Amino acid sequence: MDTAASRPPVLLIGLDPYRAPGPWDPEPVVEAIDAGLQRFAERNVGVETCLIGLDGSNDVETVVGNALRARPWECVIVCGGLRTADDQVELFERLINLVRRHAPDAAIAFNTTPSNTFDAAARWIM
Structure with a gap:
């Protein structure tokens, strides 16, 4: 998903709520992500999502x-679902090393919830 076309470009790497394990309702997470992305649009800050599945x-x-090489990013946000689960440590390490390799000039930021994703980026780009 692209939101706003202006710079600075921000890449959001997170879990696809529809492809996360467990019997749960992904809709509240999808709605929270959409609301968080809306904050980028309100401030005319470009953001693109790269949501991956654990399935x-x-x-x-x-x-x-591919997402990291698509354009130069000023900030890459690695979302909480990829950082906070003990069983995802190896995946988190792989992601950080991919960012370091393919977007070495980008700031790396972390959110804690979808609602503070813009705040995480703003610490580095505003």
Whole structure:
């Protein structure tokens, strides 16, 4: 998803709520992500999402690597769902190393919830 076309470009790497494990309702998370992205649009700050699944449907290195190489990013946000689960430490490390390799000039930021995603980016780009 692209929101706003102006710079600075921000890439948001997160979990696709529809492809996260467990019996749960992804809709509240989808709504929260959409509301968080709306804050970028309100401030005319470009953002693109790269949502990955934990269901085995993605080659994470390829999907995230392609997103990182798509354009120069000023900030890459790695979302909380990828950082906070103990069983995702290896994936988190892989993601950070992909950012370091493919977007070495980008600031790396972390949100804690979808509602403070813009705030995470603003710490580095505003």
